[in-house]
Amino acid sequence: MKHLISTRDLTAATAVAILDTAIDMVEVRSRDVKKLPTLRGKTVANVFFEDSTRTRLSFEAAALALSADVTTFTTQGSSVSKGESLKDTLQTLEAMGADFIVLRHSHSGVASTVANNGWVDAHIINAGDGTHEHPTQALLDAFTMRSRLRGDKARGTDLSGISVVIVGDILHSRVARSNALLLRTLGATVTLAAPQTLLPREIAGWGATVVSTLDEAIDAQPDVVMTLRVQKERMTSGFFPSESEFAQLWGMNDARLQRLPSTSIVMHPGPMNRGLEISGSVADSPKSTVTEQVANGVAVRMSVLYTLMGDSR
Amino acid sequence: MTILIRGASLFGNESGDILIDGNIIREVGSITVTADHVIDADGLIALPGLVDLHSHLREPGGEGSETILSGSRAAAVGGFTTVHAMANTSPVADTAELVELVAERGRQAGYVNVRPIGAVTRNLAGEQLADIGGMALSAAAVTVFSDDGKCVGDSLLMRRALEYVATFGGVIAQHAQDPRLTIDAVINEGVVSSEMGLRGWPSVAEESIIARDVLLAEYVGARLHVCHVSTAGSVDVIRWAKKRGISVTAEVTPHHLLLTDDLALAYDPVYKVNPPLRTTDDVEELRRAVADGTIDIVATDHAPHASSTKDCTWNDASFGMVGLESALSVVQHTLVDTGHIAWSDVARILSVTPAEIGRVDGYALPLAAGSPANITLVDPSTRSSWTTGRLHGGSTNSPFVGIELPGQIMSTIYRGAETVIDGALVAPELVRNA
Numbered sequence: 082m083k084h085l086i087s088t089r090d091l092t093a094a095t096a097v098a099i100l101d102t103a104i105d106m107v108e109v110r111s112r113d114v115k116k117l118p119t120l121r122g123k124t125v126a127n128v129f130f131e132d133s134t135r136t137r138l139s140f141e142a143a144a145l146a147l148s149a150d151v152t153t154f155t156t157q158g159s160s161v162s163k164g165e166s167l168k169d170t171l172q173t174l175e176a177m178g179a180d181f182i183v184l185r186h187s188h189s190g191v192a193s194t195v196a197n198n199g200w201v202d203a204h205i206i207n208a209g210d211g212t213h214e215h216p217t218q219a220l221l222d223a224f225t226m227r228s229r230l231r232g233d234k235a236r237g238t239d240l241s242g243i244s245v246v247i248v249g250d251i252l253h254s255r256v257a258r259s260n261a262l263l264l265r266t267l268g269a270t271v272t273l274a275a276p277q278t279l280l281p282r283e284i285a286g287w288g289a290t291v292v293s294t295l296d297e298a299i300d301a302q303p304d305v306v307m308t309l310r311v312q313k314e315r316m317t318s319g320f321f322p323s324e325s326e327f328a329q330l331w332g333m334n335d336a337r338l339q340r341l342p343s344t345s346i347v348m349h350p351g352p353m354n355r356g357l358e359i360s361g362s363v364a365d366s367p368k369s370t371v372t373e374q375v376a377n378g379v380a381v382r383m384s385v386l387y388t389l390m391g392d393s394r
Numbered sequence: 395m396t397i398l399i400r401g402a403s404l405f406g407n408e409s410g411d412i413l414i415d416g417n418i419i420r421e422v423g424s425i426t427v428t429a430d431h432v433i434d435a436d437g438l439i440a441l442p443g444l445v446d447l448h449s450h451l452r453e454p455g456g457e458g459s460e461t462i463l464s465g466s467r468a469a470a471v472g473g474f475t476t477v478h479a480m481a482n483t484s485p486v487a488d489t490a491e492l493v494e495l496v497a498e499r500g501r502q503a504g505y506v507n508v509r510p511i512g513a514v515t516r517n518l519a520g521e522q523l524a525d526i527g528g529m530a531l532s533a534a535a536v537t538v539f540s541d542d543g544k545c546v547g548d549s550l551l552m553r554r555a556l557e558y559v560a561t562f563g564g565v566i567a568q569h570a571q572d573p574r575l576t577i578d579a580v581i582n583e584g585v586v587s588s589e590m591g592l593r594g595w596p597s598v599a600e601e602s603i604i605a606r607d608v609l610l611a612e613y614v615g616a617r618l619h620v621c622h623v624s625t626a627g628s629v630d631v632i633r634w635a636k637k638r639g640i641s642v643t644a645e646v647t648p649h650h651l652l653l654t655d656d657l658a659l660a661y662d663p664v665y666k667v668n669p670p671l672r673t674t675d676d677v678e679e680l681r682r683a684v685a686d687g688t689i690d691i692v693a694t695d696h697a698p699h700a701s702s703t704k705d706c707t708w709n710d711a712s713f714g715m716v717g718l719e720s721a722l723s724v725v726q727h728t729l730v731d732t733g734h735i736a737w738s739d740v741a742r743i744l745s746v747t748p749a750e751i752g753r754v755d756g757y758a759l760p761l762a763a764g765s766p767a768n769i770t771l772v773d774p775s776t777r778s779s780w781t782t783g784r785l786h787g788g789s790t791n792s793p794f795v796g797i798e799l800p801g802q803i804m805s806t807i808y809r810g811a812e813t814v815i816d817g818a819l820v821a822p823e824l825v826r827n828a
Contacts, residue, residue: 189591189661190709194708212592282596283585
């Protein structure tokens with residue numbers, strides 16, 4: 082595997098191997114010397130055409146932990162504002178020696194376009210493209226589910242037997258899309274809970290069950306409830322009538338938390354709108370994995386860089 | 395100058411000779427006299443010169459992607475002798491001066507009859523009517539009006555436009571796309587848009603506008619032409635309208651007769667077009683609709699774009715595909731070779747009827763003695779993978795590259811002058827009508 086563009090490209094075996102390597106990376110990060118020499122002399126370019134401090138920092142930490150040199154490019158102050166094309170920007174970065182390009186862009190399909198068109202020779206890692214995919218987020222979510230629900234027995238396992246509810250703005254969420262695909266590959270059962278306005282059309286091929294409200298999904302006693310960030314501007318463009326109605330029907334709150342099995346977990350990719358898709362007390366409860374997801378993100382991204390490095394070019 | 399076409403299959407049927415004298419067809423049948431120039435057309439099908447009701451020649455303002463000359467050459471090599479040039483140039487063709495300029499440059503190029511289409515609304519802004527009467531009564535004698543690229547979305551303005559254009563005997567060619575239902579839409583809404591995470595362009599946005607427009611056309615008693623029909627549901631609406639006696643005609647593009655939205659899965663912008671590529675069900679229904687006459691014509695929507703606007707992200711890329719050079723091959727492939735229509739129908743959908751809709755003189759009696767000598771000779775027996783080498787316009791954004799297609803235009807004759815000889819374009823300085 083040279084690039085990581087979509088979770089669609091991952092077989093169950095590859096995904097499990099990445100998650101297992103991430104366990105080793107967690108171990109590395111608990112040592113006194115928290116670094117591996119794997120990427121010494123290699124350059125990882127973080128190219129962010131869309132603002133995302135947490136994802137960028139997570140990739141930076143992962144690259145540094147593997148001893149890579151890191152360059153960071155964000156649109157602010159870049160030549161993109163002067164009209165330079167995406168193609169020219171990426172070719173410039175590669176000419177400066179980038180071996181990996183971690184790419185975030187507000188347009189869907191950008192990572193795919195860059196990888197397919199032969200513009201650059203570097204490994205491309207999709208760090209979120211528009212409303213399409215965010216594969217490392219899905220991997221870190223799968224890692225979090227596996228370690229929370231399986232503990233020491235996580236290594237080598239897929240997610241068979243685990244039931245996951247993804248609730249909220251599925252339509253605009255690259256996190257939901259990447260997760261739905263990867264969870265299916267890993268054998269989990271997936272339920273989507275959202276109003277029809279926030280569901281993509283014709284998603285029978287996703288292999289997920291669709292229900293209307295979060296209560297319906299909770300009745301089925303899922304192992305995982307994955308909440309998603311809701312952009313407040315969706316409300317003004319008519320996807321739902323009000324914040325209070327959204328919170329009432331699709332928000333994760335204490336009452337719903339009580340109804341979950343004791344072993345279940347609640348996830349959120351961050352940044353959270355407390356009180357909208359997730360209540361503050363749920364976010365801070367022991368069932369919440371929000372900060373764990375962030376911590377696991379670094380290990381999983383180390384594992385992805387490590388895995389792609391193994392691809393002979 | 396006389397030209398004798400010997401032994402062509404007329405409309406794909408019986409073999410016959412065609413004698414051209416000056417710019418007129420003198421005689422058709424078994425001809426014994428000789429001529430200044432003889433074309434051996436054994437194995438070739440003779441069709442009337444093709445007429446495109448919908449191309450973007452980009453001049454003035456977009457010369458980086460196409461000029462009237464380069465677009466005329468693309469047309470000639472595709473077997474066309476008349477093309478209609480859409481109004482969305484820069485400046486927009488919304489005045490008599492502009493349409494006269496386009497017609498004049500077409501005459502200077504000399505490869506085909508370039509018929510300017512006038513804008514419906516000033517600067518395509520959808521706010522007030524363009525100089526419709528001025529364009530209709532100008533030397534360019536505009537008969538087709540369109541805001542193509544944009545829909546005349548406002549219902550009241552569309553009513554007025556239909557009424558006003560009818561005053562001059564013209565027709566509105568509507569780009570049917572509800573603007574509100576397609577904000578930022580870049581691909582057909584369905585399985586593929588859901589997978590790709592791209593903003594969908596729902597079929598209902600086309601169908602609802604067509605439904606509104608046929609009712610308006612009926613109410614005010616005007617003619618309506620629907621551009622680039624792309625969905626099975628639109629076919630149903632048009633079928634209903636025709637049954638009701640509404641004066642509506644419709645076109646389909648070659649690409650909507652062959653290509654589907656799943657081709658876009660790798661985000662290659664060569665497949666980005668408006669209206670978007672739809673599904674296999676739509677493609678099949680569009681083919682049936684041409685066969686049963688619900689869709690009257692094939693029109694190319696030839697839309698050249700410089701490589702910089704296609705070598706970029708899907709969202710940033712321009713909408714459109716070139717299509718003049720490949721149109722007849724795609725029609726043969728999707729409609730003739732599949733048994734939907736005969737070659738005589740090709741003459742109807744690519745020449746006689748588009749000329750009738752655009753009120754273009756000289757195409758009513760195809761391949762008949764006394765008609766202007768607009769003739770296309772096609773070799774239907776060849777098959778090859780489509781290449782950019784077969785493109786002769788200013789841009790190469792063809793979605794057919796790499797697809798095996800039948801047919802090759804061997805000869806195009808425009809008003810008695812050869813613009814394509816043995817499959818090759820005649821040089822600009824040698825085009826006799828220039």
